[in-house]
Amino acid sequence: MIAGWFGEMSGRAYIEGRVLIPRLRWSGAVTWVVDTGADQSMLGPEDALRIGVDPGRLIEGAPSFGVGGSLATYAEPALLLFVELPFIQVNRIVLDIAPLDSKPVELPSPLGRDVLDRWRMDYHPTANQLLFEVISADVSRPFP
Amino acid sequence: MLQTDQEIFDLIGDPHVIARQIKAYTRSAQWLSSQYSQLADQYDQQWIAVFNCEVRAVSDSLDEVLQAVDDAGLLRGEVLTRFVEKHPRKFIL
Numbered sequence: 486m487i488a489g490w491f492g493e494m495s496g497r498a499y500i501e502g503r504v505l506i507p508r509l510r511w512s513g514a515v516t517w518v519v520d521t522g523a524d525q526s527m528l529g530p531e532d533a534l535r536i537g538v539d540p541g542r543l544i545e546g547a548p549s550f551g552v553g554g555s556l557a558t559y560a561e562p563a564l565l566l567f568v569e570l571p572f573i574q575v576n577r578i579v580l581d582i583a584p585l586d587s588k589p590v591e592l593p594s595p596l597g598r599d600v601l602d603r604w605r606m607d608y609h610p611t612a613n614q615l616l617f618e619v620i621s622a623d624v625s626r627p628f629p
Numbered sequence: 630m631l632q633t634d635q636e637i638f639d640l641i642g643d644p645h646v647i648a649r650q651i652k653a654y655t656r657s658a659q660w661l662s663s664q665y666s667q668l669a670d671q672y673d674q675q676w677i678a679v680f681n682c683e684v685r686a687v688s689d690s691l692d693e694v695l696q697a698v699d700d701a702g703l704l705r706g707e708v709l710t711r712f713v714e715k716h717p718r719k720f721i722l
Binding site: 495501551552553570595 | 652695708711
């Protein structure tokens with residue numbers, strides 16, 4: 486099982502993982518917001534800046550639409566890694582990357598259904614319990 | 630484009646290292662969450678960088694905080710950055 490957690494003030498559901506963008510060798514840890522309303526996962530501008538994304542090297546993707554309107558995003562093949570002992574579970578996705586000048590820049594990074602649909606989720610905030618069981622992954626890297 | 634499992638294994642490296650990094654990052658994120666009120670009182674409307682459950686840099690701009698992270702010899706990918714404010718925004722994602 487993968488353990489997530491709930492923000493103490495916001496109550497948002499979070500889960501940590503690692504993102505790798507193989508084409509450009511960018512990587513870093515990310516706190517994802519669990520977002521079943523997101524069709525695809527997106528790296529928010531703050532996380533993108535932090536892990537060293539250079540917009541000059543990105544490929545434009547299709548715009549994303551949400552409550553606040555539309556957002557022109559970049560699209561990059563990426564690997565999302567999560568620890569589910571005794572494996573590192575790897576998801577191969579096309580990751581949306583928000584423009585680095587998006588406002589607000591502290592927009593969180595949503596983990597969308599491109600990953601969540603491959604998991605079973607136990608969402609129980611009153612018991613402070615957020616657990617995920619990986620049903621399928623693209624690669625399961627065992628611990629040696 | 631990565632084709633084989635082995636290519637992916639080679640790229641992601643040692644699972645123990647990955648697990649350790651994710652665990653440390655999670656600890657910092659949960660610490661920040663538990664301390665948010667105090668941090669917002671102290672650093673309202675500022676960016677902070679957190680590493681190993683400790684505030685390591687503070688600035689009005691994310692760029693300056695990231696520069697401070699670089700100057701401290703820390704890896705950006707392992708450092709948590711957040712904009713803290715006394716009245717946090719509501720997000721509908």
